[in-house]
Amino acid sequence: MAMWVSLLPPPRLLLPLLVLLLPVVAAVHGGYGHSNLTVGFYRHSCPDAEAIVREVVAEAVEDDRTVTAPLLRLHFHDCFVRGCDASVLLNSTKNNTAEKDAKPNHTLDAFDVIDTIKEKLEKKCPRTVSCADILAIAARDAVSLATKVVTKGEWRKDGNLYEVETGRRDGRESSAKEAAVHLPDSFDGILKLIARFKSKGLGLKDLAVLSGAHALGNSHCPSMEKRLRNFTAQYDMDPTLDTAYAATLKQQCTKPEDNETELAMVPGSSTTFDATYYRLVTEKKGLFHSDEALLSNGATRMLVYSYMRSERRFFSDFGVSMLNMGRVDVLTGRDGEIRRRCAVVN
Template sequence: MQLLAKLLALSVVVLALSSPIAGDANCPSLLEVGHYRQSCPAAESIVRATVEGYFSRDPTVTAPLLRLHFHDCFVRGCDGSVLLNTTTTSGPAEKDAMPNQSLDGFYVIDAAKAALESQCPGVVSCADILALVARDAVSLATAGNTGGASLWEVQTGRRDGRVSSAAEAVANLPSSFADFAKLKEQFASKGLNVKDLAILSGAHAIGNSHCASFAKRLYNFTGNGDADPSLDPSYAAALRARCPPQFDNATTVEMVPGSSTSFDTDYYKLVVSRKGLFHSDQALLQDQEAGALVYFLQGSSTQDFVQRFGVSMVRMGRAGVLTGSAGEIRKNCALVN
């Protein structure tokens, strides 16, 4: 464990991930940092100003924005499909799937898109807006990040998909009750490894969760009215007080008690203490490599953690992207053109 920690501490974290990344073989265009430097030079500033405006009024907006990007990339890749509305011809869209019914922050995306359309009509994709707001949200929420400076460079050049399926969302989104083997499989399907899984799980450093996402751990983990043995008993008791057996579906609990708006390493400290809110959080300790990373990160600095998080976010943001002539640039993020 100590040897791995030293190796990790000495590893070089590459933040300047600016080399182009090829999309589908049929799509000659590439993802790159600064894709809109000629077509819409103010694109990233416009998105940033939009996020900052909402954050100044409600700091809790950061977690929903980060979650939107995750939920987009795990279904059909990072193509903005999570933003599409259900229509009479399309069938239920991703946002109407059970795992997505608690998603929030769509209004921020819509506001950013409206501002971009006013400045650069038909240029910036909704998929890229999702990637940018996720970065900006983390930057604003990161403890000690004076002024909320950007913490990693986002590769852009994605185009928007035209298909959104609730059934695909149910099949592809990682469950809060998943064990490690399932999580590893789902992350691998997006080109992400165990290191990415452990680091991106750190997104749970901010935000809240509805009781339904973890109540099974408290009352009926194996179907026999028992509690999840991987959950600290005292923490389980506190959670039961907040979420009684007949809990209100609107009741929420902070992912990190007392720190739901501060992006730091406290999440990993909780997992080590068996106080991860989701079974999928505690599942990280089921694997030697992931567990070693959890122990390393719980003692790491916020700066080091966020650097690593940024690298894995860039990797996730390449999943299943549409580039070139594939897809479209939506005028309204909730509707295909």
């Protein structure tokens, strides 16, 4: 997701989410699980768990449509460091600087939405639903509410783009240093991206499909300034960037450290989840160098064009890829804990 730059609320914004994941074998809409994860994990212990998450997310979206991007981004940033264990939610302490205070995470947002969900769930089902699962469910609900074919009832009767597996437990450790090392960068090329994600056991297809999460949200000038000026010794401007688009961006970003100017990942539709992003990539109008990097690998290039032509395939594959990401290094069974508050260990 190499996509972590400044998002200044309000409005809530999302940065890129480039992620590679292994192909998933389980059906997206089935009741299949992975290890101890399963669809409907709380059906007996807290039957209203997913409904409560959906209610809070829907209220947040109604109040501010840009909240969908940061909710999705929180799940990505969580899973990419120490696995999907809600470590991204932990506060720093006197003796430890936590992930949320790492430079790539300074622009994370929507923690208040997660806290509201947790508070309601603790009242309904004390010490039952993990913060890690809340992140996974909230991300699914956020992207579903931003997808027109879902909200119009043309995708699934339950109003979801995909089903989410649950059963994760929360970690007790969080390190800013680990976040700085493991989170991708918006200037990463394809080889670096592949190497980063391979180290997590994640694969190529999902790099392509999860990059489509860039359909949501906005970024700021520091995330792409280097593409416009002094790119390399050979090129002043990134050659993978459309010149006309670059001229527009230069007019917007006159100061390299400008964290105020908002740059839409998909101009004109940054709150709608669709496949428009892929068309922009083929036109060399992806905001980040890491977006255009997708065209420099045969497999990811083929998928970019495939998703551009078939939005339905993109939606289907996106659900599978989100399941893949949600399975990375999870804590289950007796590992970890169920936090009473998401920002602190018990």
